[in-house]
Amino acid sequence: MPVLSDVISALDTLWPRERAEEWDAVGPVCGDPDAEVRRVMFAVDPVQGVVDEAVAIGADLLVTHHPLYLRGTTTVSADTFKGRVVHTLIRNGVALHVAHTNADRADPGVSDALAGALDLRVTGPLVPDPTDPQGRRGLGRLCELDRPLPLGEFTALVAARLPVTAQGVRSAGPPDKPIRTVAVCGxxxxxxxxxxxxxxxDAYVTADLRHHPVSEAREHAGDLALVDAAHWATEWPWCALAAAQLDTVSEREGWGLRTHVSHRVTDPWITHHPSLSSSEGAPN
Known part of the structure; x- marks a missing residue:
């Protein structure tokens, strides 16, 4: 049975910390390097509900995509949300490890998992990593559909393949525009x-698109269709990919690890009400 330091070493091989952005906070957050690891859980967000799930299933290690302390802290007091998370983890012997922008840049990485969920064929990175001589690592991915789909159908495909969230999926562009080539970024x-x-x-699939950048993008490249999904939904497919990668390592090393992917929806938006179709309240 491996100890935590063995598993962390494997995770650092999959997603080297030095490939993270300078502003990022990746790697171990808490955990005893000499503690045995039998079960590992993967999730997007290190929030209390996810930590409680890790405790409930008997996980020894929680791996999340988003950092717990991205901007640093001066306290882990249990009367704060993040401090309570740390106390829960340590009290129950659960280690926490973060793979964020280093997992974004990886080959395969977060955007590969997003492309796979949408049945897109990856042709290369959107922003190649200059340190990769093979040209496979980097941010985002350039992809192709096996056959063109109208934007309306493609948007519906994205909505059907990603986890359900209150936001859903929205698109900008003519619904009948043919979509064959796609860029994605989790x-x-x-x-x-x-x-x-x-x-x-032809189209770009990502999350958190804001009014002004979208408006300007549509004006600068008016033929570019945009598909906007929930942030959590575009990154959640990576959890299954990451678990499978660790499973491969475990099998090779004879560790016998058990991995689990959290299906808890941690997107912060809870409800969505479409705008009324009537003109009441609309500007003249």
Missing amino acids: GSGDGLFDRVRAAGV
Whole structure:
């Protein structure tokens, strides 16, 4: 049976910490390096509900995509949300490890998992990692559909393949526009619009798209269709990919680890009410 330091070493091989963005906070958050690890749970967010689930299933290690302390802290007092998370983890012997932008850049990584969930064929990274001589690592992915779909149908496919959230999936562009080439980026992706335009794809699938960047992107590249899904939903497929990668390591090393993917929806939006179809309240 491996100890935590063995498993952390394997995770660092899959998602090297040095490939994370400088502002990021990745790697171990808490845990005894000499503690045995039998069960590992994967999730997007290190929130209390996820931590309680890890405790309930008997996990020894929780691996999340999002950091617990991205901007640092001066306290882990249990009267704060994050401090309570730390206390729950330590009290129950559960370690926490974060793989964030290092998992985004990985091959395969977060955007590969998103592309796989949408049945897209990956042709390369959207923003190649200059340190990768094979040109496979990097942010986002460029993809192709096996056959063109109208934007309306493609948007419906995205909605059907990703987990259900209150936001759902929305698109910008003519519903009948043919979609064959697609860029994807798990998580917030409006900072990559210049790269998407340069790639000349038909559509871009990402999350957290804001009014002004979307408006400008549509004006600059009016033929580019945009598909916006919930942040959590675009990154959750990575959890299954990551668990499968660790399973491969465990089988090779003879560890006998058991992995579990949390299906708890941690998207913060709870309800969604479509706008009324009447003109009441609309500006003149």
